[in-house]
C-alpha cells in the first residue's frame with residue numbers, strides 16, 4: 343500500500359495567502375457567512391474547517407441564510423433523500439440571489455463530488471456560484487478568491503481521486519464539551535450499498551503526532567468528549583510506514599494528561615478484534631462504548647453487501663468485548679429490506695438483535711443509491727413487507743431498551759454535562775460514558791464538567807438523574 347498523499351506545506355501556505363487575499367477584498371464590509379451541513383460527522387468536521395477559513399478571512403458567522411453574504415451547503419450523498427433536500431434548499435435560494443447578485447452560494451461535500459450532480463447544478467441552478475468536491479476542500483480559499491475576482495461561476499471537483507491529507511488549515515469548532523477529531527479519511531471497503539468510497543477516496547491515515555498534537559490543543563481549549571473520526575477507524579495506520587494500528591493509537595492518546603473521554607467511530611467488524619478491545623479495557627480515558635454496525639444477521643445478505651464477516655464472527659467479537667468490558671455500551675446499524683432479503687433472512691437479523699441486546703440501534707430501511715452495485719440488484723420484497731419488518735424490528739428493540747434502561751434505576755454514574763435541556767425539571771443534558779442521553783437536575787451544574795449523579799427514572803430515549 344502506498345503512503346498517503348500529503349498536501350505540502352508550501353501548498354497550505356499558498357492557501358493562507360488566499361485567505362489574506364479574501365480578507366483584503368472584504369475588509370470593512372462586515373460580511374456574514376452561513377453554513378448548513380447534511381449527513382455524517384465527517385461532514386460536520388469538514389464544515390468546521392471551512393468555518394475556520396471563513397473566520398480567518400474576516401467573516402462573521404450567522405444562523406440565518408437570509409442575512410448571509412456567503413452561503414455554503416455541505417452535502418451528503420448517502421441517501422437520495424438527502425440529495426433531494428439539498429436541491430430543495432438550493433432551489434429556495436434563487437429569490438435571494440436575484441435580490442442580491444453579490445451573494446455567493448457555494449456547494450461542497452459528497453454530492454458535489456458526483457458528476458451527475460455537477461451537471462445538474464451547472465444547468466439548472468445558476469444561483470450556485472461556487473462548487474467544490476471533497477478532494478478540493480483544502481483549496482477553498484483560492485476557489486473563493488477566484489469566485490470573487492473572476493466574477494464567474496467556479497466548479498472544482500478535481501484533485502487526487504484517492505484523496506490527500508491537508509494539515510495546518512484553521513478550524514472553528516462549536517463551543518462546548520464535545521469535539522470531532524479526524525484520524526483518517528476515505529474508505530477501501532466498497533460495501534455494495536455505499537457511495538462513500540466513490541466520493542471520499544481511499545483510506546488514508548493522519549500521522550499519530552498530528553493527531554496527538556490536535557488532541558492536546560482540544561484538551562487545552564477545554565473540550566472533554568473527543569470523538570475520533572474515520573469511515574473505518576479500525577484500519578487506522580495500515581497505510582503508514584509506521585508500526586502502529588488503531589489500538590496503539592488509543593493507547594498513545596490515552597497517555598495525554600487531562601480529564602477527558604475518547605470515543606471513536608465508525609468501526610467495521612472485519613477489522614475490529616481482541617487487540618482493540620484489550621486496549622479499550624486498559625485505557626481509562628477511552629469510553630467503554632462501542633458502535634459496531636452489523637447491518638444484517640443473515641450471512642447471505644452480508645455477502646451480498648460485501649461486508650466480509652459472518653453473523654458468527656460478529657457474535658464472537660461481542661462475546662470477547664463484553665468479556666473484557668462488562669459495562670460496555672453497545673450500539674449498531676442495521677439495514678432492513680436490502681435487495682434479496684427474505685423473511686428468513688430478516689428473522690436472523692431479529693434473532694441477533696434479541697440475542698445481543700444492544701443499548702441502541704440505528705435502523706435504516708434500505709434506500710437505493712444510484713452509482714452503487716446494490717442499485718442494480720434484483721429486489722423481491724414489496725415496500726409494505728419491508729416496512730412491516732422495519733416496524734417489527736423497532737418494536738423488538740424498544741422492548742430491549744426498556745428492560746436495559748430499568749437496570750439503571752437508582753444507579754450512581756459519572757456524567758459529562760454537555761448542554762441545556764428543554765424541560766425545567768431537568769434543565770441540563772449530560773452523557774454517560776456509554777454516550778447515553780441523561781437529563782439532569784441539581785445545584786451548581788456547569789456545562790463541560792463531569793458530575794456524579796443518581797438515576798431517578800428512565801424513559802425509552804433518555805435517563806433522568808439528580809446530581810449528588
Ligand code: SF4
Nearest residue numbers: 529531532533536538
Ligand atoms: S465501510 Fe462500507 S458502509 Fe462504511 S463507508 Fe466504507 S463502504 Fe461505506
